[in-house]
Amino acid sequence: MPTKLPQLKQDFTEGLSQISRFWGFPKGMGAIFAVLYLSPTPLPLDEIVSQTGLTKGAVSTEVRTLARMGLVHRSSKLGDRKDYYEAESDFFKSIRSILKERQNSEFDRAIRSVRETLEKLEAGTVSGDEAEVEFVYQRVKALQEFFNAIDSLSSAVIKLESLGLGNVQKILSILK
Amino acid sequence: MPTKLPQLKQDFTEGLSQISRFWGFPKGMGAIFAVLYLSPTPLPLDEIVSQTGLTKGAVSTEVRTLARMGLVHRSSKLGDRKDYYEAESDFFKSIRSILKERQNSEFDRAIRSVRETLEKLEAGTVSGDEAEVEFVYQRVKALQEFFNAIDSLSSAVIKLESLGLGNVQKILSILK
DNA sequence: TACTGTGTTTAGTAATTACTAAACGTTCTA
DNA sequence: TAGAACGTTTAGTAATTACTAAACACAGTA
Known part of the structure; x- marks a missing residue:
């Protein structure tokens, strides 16, 4: 039926x-x-x-x-x-604006707090066991770099005129 | 201090x-x-x-x-x-396994329901105003294609040996 | 066998989030 | 100016989710 x-x-x-x-x-x-x-x-x-x-x-x-x-x-x-x-029926467009929206959000505030942690470590104003401070520094730095990569990616996407299937295909071919 | x-x-x-x-x-x-x-x-x-x-x-x-x-x-x-x-300190690795995890989840069940909607429309078993059915068909199809694109992307990421900064850079250069 | 040090499960509580119902503010019309 | 037709805000409720406390199961040790 x-x-x-x-x-x-x-x-x-x-x-x-x-x-x-x-x-x-x-x-x-x-x-x-x-x-x-x-x-x-x-x-x-x-x-x-x-x-x-x-x-x-x-x-x-x-x-x-x-x-x-x-x-x-x-x-x-x-x-x-x-x-x-x-x-909106262009989902890629929506993704862009969602990403843009997120940039001024609570999320960014939290990410900024990670950056502050890193800055304190780089300024050498953290006291404690030297080896451990160094370890923590490396870890926080790695996390920060990861965030930066994500951030560049999403900024790039935001700036795009169009992220159509064509571009996705191109990306896929790289990742293969 | x-x-x-x-x-x-x-x-x-x-x-x-x-x-x-x-x-x-x-x-x-x-x-x-x-x-x-x-x-x-x-x-x-x-x-x-x-x-x-x-x-x-x-x-x-x-x-x-x-x-x-x-x-x-x-x-x-x-x-x-x-x-x-x-x-785990390799975040790209984590992303991959999170994506993998998601593939067998509630999310996929929901996506499957969209696919079923589409299949009914393609089988021509939907009754109603012809022009509207056609419109709905186009929309659902577009959504399905979007999901497919996302899906290919995440499958590709899952299969990657490594999604290091290098790859991210490459992607960015495409998207410019 | 009882006892100790583990991690897990469960039943209930606290906190958060999504939502409702209804008051409210505005703008237009008579 | 009153009333109608909107959308918004607010205060409270329902539903969901995160978490606690405590019972439990299991393994090793005395």
Whole structure:
């Protein structure tokens, strides 16, 4: 027997919810994105509310963080007070803006704290068993270098015009 | 005034805890890793307990998941019943094993559900407005392709002998 | 066999996070 | 100015997750 389109959409939505949760985002966020992603036209807030079963408040805040991440876009029609939302369908573009978002976040603050640790060690202002201080220094330095590599990578990705399948292929060929 | 080594270690540990939490892991996990990472010698469980302030139970379970991820290694000394743990210091190696770990997880199950959605659409067994079905098909297909790209990338990384700074540089030069 | 030193499991608690319901602020319309 | 149609904020609740305390299992030793 044939699957009805609304049913299919709902299954898909549930799948994306789980993926969302897996990556540490609220599952409602995945659901909202899924609904928008499968809609041929931008949707107003109440439509998202009715299709996800979440409340106005929840949708309002989560759609905002989705927008900040560049995963959805907000627009409005002239002579219509409603806001309309649509999903970004270029995922590589989304990745870039998520990375960009992360750069000013809590994450960077933590990374900066590692850098500070390293600076203290380099300034020679740390007292303790000499061999151990040296060991700790080497370790912290290695971690810092790792972060730097990740950072260069993501900066590069952010600056890219397009990270299409072509580029991914090229990368793969290097890594072989 | 000089910083004392134990103080430095503790600051570092707090930093890593936050990073851990940021990526959706328990902060205790980050703390455990930090303690091991800064220790010149493998540590037994009680040592981790006393240095992190967590309980035996917590350390026992979290150190196990760290080991599954390949971020720490368990070893034992002859004539000593204790287990000893040490941190993996090659982060690229860790990334590989984390990716490997993820392949058999909940995440893959969710991705599979997207693939099933796609298969139903391709089999033509979905009923509904024809234009909309076609639209939905295109979208789901695009998402699937994105997942495939990510998947190839991570498989490639998993198979690598080494993803050192050299390779990262090469990648960066492509992406410029 | 009991006892000690290990790590693990379990059942419950604390802390965090996602979400709801409802009040609120604004803007437009009558 | 009142009321309606929006989106936002807030205060509280539900659900989830991280962790604790304590019982447990097992191995080695007296």
